[in-house]
Amino acid sequence: MKILIINGSPKGKRSNSLRLAEAFVKGMGTKVSTDVQTVELSSMNINGCKGCFGCWKATPGKCVIKDDMPLIIEKLIEADVIVYSFPLYYFSVPGILKNMIDRQLPMVLPFMAERTDGVGSGSHPGRYDMSGKRFVLISTCGFYSAQGNYDAVCSMFDHICGKDNYEKIxxxxxELFSIEALNDHTARYLGIVERAGSEFAGGSIGKATKDELSQLLFPKEQFEAMADASWGVSRDGKNTEKADKSLVFTKQMAALYNKNSFDGKERVLEIRYTDLDKKYQIILKKDGSEFITEDFLEPTTVIETPFTVWTDIAEGKENGAVALGKHLYTVNGDFSLMVNWDRYFGVEKPVEKSVSDKKPPVMSAMLIPWCVFWTIMPFVGAQWAIIPLAAxxxxxxxxxKHELTIYDRLSAGAVAILSALTLITGDTDMPRNIGYIIFGSMWFISCFTKEPLCAAYVKYSYGGESALSNPLFMKTNYILAAAWGGLYLITAALSWMLCGHAVVFSALSSILPAAMGAFTAFFINWYPKHLAAGTH
Ligand SMILES: Cc1cc2nc3c(=O)[nH]c(=O)nc-3n(C[C@H](O)[C@H](O)[C@H](O)COP(=O)(O)O)c2cc1C
Known part of the structure; x- marks a missing residue:
C-alpha cells in the first residue's frame, strides 16, 4: 500500500503533528505491507497560485509556475493513502499547506459539475481518477483541546475529499510532544494513534480507539499551567524568567503535580540545584500545587541535586532510583514522596503483571507450610505430621490464582519430605531442626543470586522487574534476606544446643522471629531513607 505523508508543518521534521502521523503509519504497517513516502513542504519550493487559470486553458493540466509542485502531484496520483499532517494555524492549515492545496488546480478540469454529497454549490470533475484513494488528516494544535478549533479545516476538506470522506485525528x-520530559505521557497517546493506524489499515478506526484519541493528555488547568510556565515570560510581559532554565523547568514540574494523589497531608518539596546555587519550593496541596521562589516554608522533603542530573532523570536519560542509589542526588525528610513519585508527578504505571495471567506471588505461600510444620510438631505426636504434609x-x-516462586515450591517440597520423614521415623526433633537449616539456607543462599528471597515477592509493590535495578531496593532486600537466613541458621543451632529445654527453645523460637519482624518493619523504612540522605 503506497502511503504519502504530506508534512505541512513549517517546522519540518521537528513537527509535533508528524510524530502522530508517523505513529499512525507505523500502526498501518502492522496490518499491511506499506511503501511510505514523506514530502516536507517546508523544504520544498512551492509558490502560491497566480490565479491565471493557465493550467485549464493555455497548458491543460500543467501549471505555468516552475517549481516542485509537479513532483507532489505525481505522488498524489500514485498514492493509495494520503496523510495530511499539519499544525493548526489560526484555526486553519498553515500557509505552506494552503499553497500546496491551491496548486492542485491542474488536477481538476475546468467544467462545472454537480455535487451529490450536499457540500457547497458545485465542483470540478477530476483530471485523474482519485476515487479509490483514502485520506487521513492528522493535526496537533496548541490549545488544551482540539474541540471546536477545526471547523474551518473540516469544512475545507469536506469540499476537497468529499463530505466526511476522510479519517481525522x-x-x-x-507542544507537549516536543518535551522530552513528558515522553511517558505522550508515548501513551502515540500508542493509541498507532493502534488507530492499524485499525484503519484493517478497515476503519474503532469507536473505542476514537474515544481514547479524543481524551486530553492532561487536565485543562494542569496543561495551561505548564504551557504558561514554558514561555519563561511573566504575565506582565517581562522577559526576566527566560534566562533561568531551572526556574522554567521546576515551574513546569510543579504544574505536573497530580492533585488526585493528595492523601490529606500537605507537603512542601524543596529542590536545591547544587550546581546553580538555586532553590525552589513546591507546595503540594489538595487543590493543586503552588510554586514559590521566596518566603520559603519549612520543607517536608528536600532534594539536593545538580540541575543536569535532575533534567536527565526527567528526560528519561537516567533512572531516578538508580541515580539516587549512585548518590547523584540526595533526599532528606519525608521519603514517601520519592517512593510514590510517579503518583505525584508522573504517569502512574500499572503494576507489572507476572509472566502468566496470574496474580503476583505472595510470601504466605512460602511461609504457611513452614509455620504449620513448626507450630504443630513440638506439641503433638509424630503421626500428626500428616497436617503439615497436607498443608x-x-x-x-x-x-x-497466584504465581509461585521457586521458594514456594522448595518450601512445599521440603515440608512435605520432612513431614513424611517424621511419619516414617516417628522422630519429631530431627526433621524440625533440618527444617530450620533448609529454611535459613534458602534465605541465605538467595543473597548470592540476582534476586534475594524477599525481593521475589516485594518487587511487585515497587514496579516489578524494574525494582531489581534499583540499588536502594536491592541493598535493603539483600540485608534483610541475610538477616532472616542468619536468624534461622542460629535457630537450628539453638534447637540442638537447647535439646531437652523445650520450653526455653519454644520461647526463643517465637521471640526471635517476632523481634526480626519488628526490625524488618523498621529497616525497610529507615534504610532506603538513610541511603537517600547520603549521610552514611
Ligand atoms: C502562527 C501560529 C498559529 C497558530 N494557531 C493556532 C490556533 O489557531 N489554534 C491552536 O490551538 N493552536 C495554534 N497554534 C499552535 C500550533 O497549532 C501547535 O503549536 C502545534 O502543535 C504545532 O504543530 P507542529 O509541531 O506540527 O508544527 C498556532 C501556532 C502558530 C505558530
Missing amino acids: FCGQG AALTPVFMI
Whole structure:
C-alpha cells in the first residue's frame, strides 16, 4: 500500500503533528505491507497560485509556475493513502499547506459539475481518477483541546475529499510532544494513534480507539499551567524568567503535580540545584500545587541535586532510583514522596503483571507450610505430621490464582519430605531442626543470586522487574534476606544446643522471629531513607 505523508508543518521534521502521523503509519504497517513516502513542504519550493487559470486553458493540466509542485502531484496520483499532517494555524492549515492545496488546480478540469454529497454549490470533475484513494488528516494544535478549533479545516476538506470522506485525528496540547520530559505521557497517546493506524489499515478506526484519541493528555488547568510556565515570560510581559532554565523547568514540574494523589497531608518539596546555587519550593496541596521562589516554608522533603542530573532523570536519560542509589542526588525528610513519585508527578504505571495471567506471588505461600510444620510438631505426636504434609500439598492449590516462586515450591517440597520423614521415623526433633537449616539456607543462599528471597515477592509493590535495578531496593532486600537466613541458621543451632529445654527453645523460637519482624518493619523504612540522605 503506497502511503504519502504530506508534512505541512513549517517546522519540518521537528513537527509535533508528524510524530502522530508517523505513529499512525507505523500502526498501518502492522496490518499491511506499506511503501511510505514523506514530502516536507517546508523544504520544498512551492509558490502560491497566480490565479491565471493557465493550467485549464493555455497548458491543460500543467501549471505555468516552475517549481516542485509537479513532483507532489505525481505522488498524489500514485498514492493509495494520503496523510495530511499539519499544525493548526489560526484555526486553519498553515500557509505552506494552503499553497500546496491551491496548486492542485491542474488536477481538476475546468467544467462545472454537480455535487451529490450536499457540500457547497458545485465542483470540478477530476483530471485523474482519485476515487479509490483514502485520506487521513492528522493535526496537533496548541490549545488544551482540539474541540471546536477545526471547523474551518473540516469544512475545507469536506469540499476537497468529499463530505466526511476522510479519517481525522486532531489533538490538543500539541507542544507537549516536543518535551522530552513528558515522553511517558505522550508515548501513551502515540500508542493509541498507532493502534488507530492499524485499525484503519484493517478497515476503519474503532469507536473505542476514537474515544481514547479524543481524551486530553492532561487536565485543562494542569496543561495551561505548564504551557504558561514554558514561555519563561511573566504575565506582565517581562522577559526576566527566560534566562533561568531551572526556574522554567521546576515551574513546569510543579504544574505536573497530580492533585488526585493528595492523601490529606500537605507537603512542601524543596529542590536545591547544587550546581546553580538555586532553590525552589513546591507546595503540594489538595487543590493543586503552588510554586514559590521566596518566603520559603519549612520543607517536608528536600532534594539536593545538580540541575543536569535532575533534567536527565526527567528526560528519561537516567533512572531516578538508580541515580539516587549512585548518590547523584540526595533526599532528606519525608521519603514517601520519592517512593510514590510517579503518583505525584508522573504517569502512574500499572503494576507489572507476572509472566502468566496470574496474580503476583505472595510470601504466605512460602511461609504457611513452614509455620504449620513448626507450630504443630513440638506439641503433638509424630503421626500428626500428616497436617503439615497436607498443608504443603494444599498451599499451591489455595494459591492457584497466584504465581509461585521457586521458594514456594522448595518450601512445599521440603515440608512435605520432612513431614513424611517424621511419619516414617516417628522422630519429631530431627526433621524440625533440618527444617530450620533448609529454611535459613534458602534465605541465605538467595543473597548470592540476582534476586534475594524477599525481593521475589516485594518487587511487585515497587514496579516489578524494574525494582531489581534499583540499588536502594536491592541493598535493603539483600540485608534483610541475610538477616532472616542468619536468624534461622542460629535457630537450628539453638534447637540442638537447647535439646531437652523445650520450653526455653519454644520461647526463643517465637521471640526471635517476632523481634526480626519488628526490625524488618523498621529497616525497610529507615534504610532506603538513610541511603537517600547520603549521610552514611
Ligand atoms: C502562527 C501560529 C498559529 C497558530 N494557531 C493556532 C490556533 O489557531 N489554534 C491552536 O490551538 N493552536 C495554534 N497554534 C499552535 C500550533 O497549532 C501547535 O503549536 C502545534 O502543535 C504545532 O504543530 P507542529 O509541531 O506540527 O508544527 C498556532 C501556532 C502558530 C505558530
